[in-house]
Amino acid sequence: QVQLVESGGGLVQAGGSLRLSCAASGGTFSSSAMGWFRQAPGKEREFVAGISWSDSSTYYAASLQGRFTISRDNAKNTMYLQMNSLKPEDTAVYYCAAKRGYSGSIREYEYDYWGQGTQVTVSS
Numbered sequence: 545q546v547q548l549v550e551s552g553g554g555l556v557q558a559g560g561s562l563r564l565s566c567a568a569s570g571g572t573f574s575s576s577a578m579g580w581f582r583q584a585p586g587k588e589r590e591f592v593a594g595i596s597w598s599d600s601s602t603y604y605a606a607s608l609q610g611r612f613t614i615s616r617d618n619a620k621n622t623m624y625l626q627m628n629s630l631k632p633e634d635t636a637v638y639y640c641a642a643k644r645g646y647s648g649s650i651r652e653y654e655y656d657y658w659g660q661g662t663q664v665t666v667s668s
Contacts, residue, residue, distance in 0.1 A: 553638060575646075
């Protein structure tokens with residue numbers, strides 16, 4: 545059983561940056577592909593970024609236009625999401641997720657474990 549805890553959310557002005565962290569415990573982090581999802585008020589949860597277990601493959605939602613970067617440090621059992629040039633429409637609860645196997649996925653249902661989420665609010 546993998547436990548995931550997100551941190552790093554908060555309130556930031558448009559154009560600013562935040563780095564989210566996802567700390568994993570209770571499982572084999574280095575053999576799990578990981579992902580970030582987000583859910584804005586009144587909207588469905590959506591894929592943000594994914595990374596394979598060796599971090600050799602990364603995936604992003606096309607709408608991000610290169611503003612976010614996903615990474616992981618297997619020695620620290622931690623995944624990160626660097627978010628730059630933030631926009632008010634990035635306001636959401638951000639969730640990290642883990643799935644068994646090498647490859648990441650954009651599909652929510654393929655993930656086996658989820659964190660509780662961290663709130664990101666971008667003011668205009």
